[in-house]
Amino acid sequence: MKKIMNIKPTKPLAAFLSLLPFVIIFFVYLTASGERLAENPNDKLLPSFQQIYSAIDRLAFTENKRTGEYLFWQDTSASLYRICIGIGISSLLGLIVGLLTGLIPLARSGLSPLVTFVSLVPPMAILPILFISFGLGELAKVMLIIIGTAPVMMRDMQSHVRQLPAEQLIKAQTLGASTWLVSLRVILPQILPRLLSSMRLSLGAAWLFLIAAEAIAAQEGLGYRIFLVRRYMSMDVIFPYVIWITLLAFLMDYLLRKTSEKAFPWYHSNESGK
Known part of the structure; x- marks a missing residue:
């Protein structure tokens, strides 16, 4: 009899298992929302899917009367620009x-x-310092992302460079390679896939810092919109925005992973072999 740790699901079963939690969450929310709205039709904590759809239609597909723009896409564009x-x-x-x-x-x-x-x-502790030093414009928000993610990437890259086999560096120097050539031809190709992995790992923190900065000082952006409507308990707006941020982060992670797999197949073949 196989131990459970050695049983691998078939592709259909794996697909079913991956979708199952989302289906459960969907029906739990649908049931809870229906019960709350049946007791109080004005309840805002768990809006119905019709209310959520109406909010999305209003923000994403209806021009704002004051600015003439689509607020949802304007917020998305501003946040993506900052985080990229x-x-x-x-x-x-x-x-x-x-x-x-x-x-x-x-x-x-x-x-x-x-x-x-x-x-x-x-x-987050130095966010006020950034706003004082760089003002309330784009620079302060971008700087918060950089300060929050760059040092971690630096340490990760340093660690990965130091883990490379010393024999490679010695052989390259023996063949007459300069420090610049060793960096360019020996080290750089081996750490680039690691850099993409580090970027993927930093995405969650980057979104966190961005949303925090936009919530405090911004006139547009996904984080700005969430904190703007929270005073009205507009969960029909907050839920779609949170899901959209998650989807954007997932898409960025997916694109980075696919780029790494296409550009550096040898790196991922080594990973799968471990």
Whole structure:
């Protein structure tokens, strides 16, 4: 008799099991919402799917009378711009600083303690400082994402560089490769897939910092809209926005994973073999 830890589900069963929790959540919500609305038709905690649909239609497919824009897509565009800029700069800094501190002992001695210190600073604690220093515009929001994610990427890249086999570096130097050539031809190709993995792991934190910054000081954005309507207990708006943020994060993670699999198949074949 097989042990349960050795039983692998078939593809149909795996698909069914992956969908089952969502189906259960759907029916639990449907039942709870129906019961609350039957007791109090004005209840706002668990809106019906009709109310949620009406809110989505109003925000996403109806022009705002004051601005003439579609608020849902305007908020989405603003938030995506901020998070893409923040994650992009963080990944670039993580790659450069991680490569330097991982390969060059002098750089590691000078920068590694600072990177470690900054990575332990709670980003939310310095949010007021960012708003005072950079104002209430886009820069402060992007800087919060960078401060919250870049140091973690730097440490991850440094660790990965230092874990590379020393024999590779020695052989490259024996063949006459300079430090620049070793970085470019030996180390960089091996840490790029790790960088994409680090970006994927940082997405959750990046969205958290973005929503927090938008909630405090913004005129548009997904986080701004959620905290704007919370005073009215507009759960028919909050629920779709939260689900949409989750879907956007999932899509970004999926695109990064597929990019990594296409560009670096050898890295994922090694992962699957472990």
